[in-house]
Amino acid sequence: MSSPSLLLPTTRVLSLSDIAVDLDGHPALRGVDAEAHAGRLLAVTGANGSGKSTLLAVAAGLLTPHRGTVDLRAGIRTALVPQSTPLAAHLPLSVTDIVTMGTWGRLGAWRPARRADRELVRGAMATVGLSELSRRPIGTLSGGQRQRALLAQALVQRADLVLLDEPMAGLDARSRAIIAATIDQLTATGSAVIAVTHDIAEFTAVDDVLELQNGRALRRS
Template sequence: MSPASALLPTTLVLSLRDIDVTRDGHPALRGVDARAHAGRLLVVVGPNGSGKSTLLSVAAGLLSADRGVVEMRPHTHITLLPQSTALAPHLPLTVADVVAMGTWARLGAWRPSRRADRDAVTEAIAAVELTELARRPVGTLSGGQRQRALLAQVLVQRADLVLLDEPMAGLDARSRAIIAASIARLTQAGAAVIAVTHDPAEFASIDDVLELHDGRVRA
């Protein structure tokens, strides 16, 4: 499950320099610098309201900075797992269906899947330890199991830059451990990963830490 493009270790994928963002009339980010490198996990920590999710939105291209420079490596494939992702319980989607959606960016939603993509889906489901539940409707899963299915969807996207907003918030210990291991798989495969968290100890290993407080980087 390699990223879409073979990046060399430590390749600079994203650079944010002197970023200012105002939201609802209040400064959300003030003079923030951040850098994401291939094969490395950058963890963004800080209290509620410190600007963590705003930083992730700027990195994803969902929010424009009022000031500063955002530089992205050309042809970078980005995927974002937000803090709250709704999966309507009445939809007839199985775990395998949800994970297979991660291949749509390469195939298109209605094109037949290839053997390599089906194998990637099977491998991703196994990586998050949901093989026995692959045909289970997602609406019947626990919160931890749903989050693991969504992370498996991220795995099959083979993105160069992976953005995760509180990926283990409120989950049981087993799900946190499985997700931490899956995030390590992403960096080992060469992806640049930025993860927002309140607790850095949740992760198996961390390469870089950015601490925010009141929208500023805490030295």
């Protein structure tokens, strides 16, 4: 249900050059380069503490590097899908409410959704297999279902660049399969996707790989 991107395939959407980040006095990233391209999935892999989530935070604009350049193509819409946390289970919101938040960038917070936006929300929930749970409180869902709701929220944003932090960590097999298929749909319709993962085999198709070790790029392919 994701609308096709207006970007040409393989257009460079984001470029990170010589990125260095210190966290609490310790180097988290050391001179890392990375690029994201329209219609391609970049998998960022490595052990815990290798700098994967730090790199994603830089890409999302949540963290300013101490050195290096972040070049985001003008007009690019970005969506960040964090890991589902216990906090989400305590929000007094339904699945529809969570997914509708993806329209806020266009409509503003808590404004009534237009008909087209409501259809977009319904389509996103159908894509991630949550249509029958649309009225359920988010706190009553499993971890995998909550993660799918967050991904549906990103679909509604119609982002050109989608950033995923361990999207399948600890999830059931059905949720992993649905998320992998949705990522395939995102790249097929032209979105650039960067996904942090411990296991690139989680995805059905990976175009580019960046492996980090102790904050440095160990391998690119």
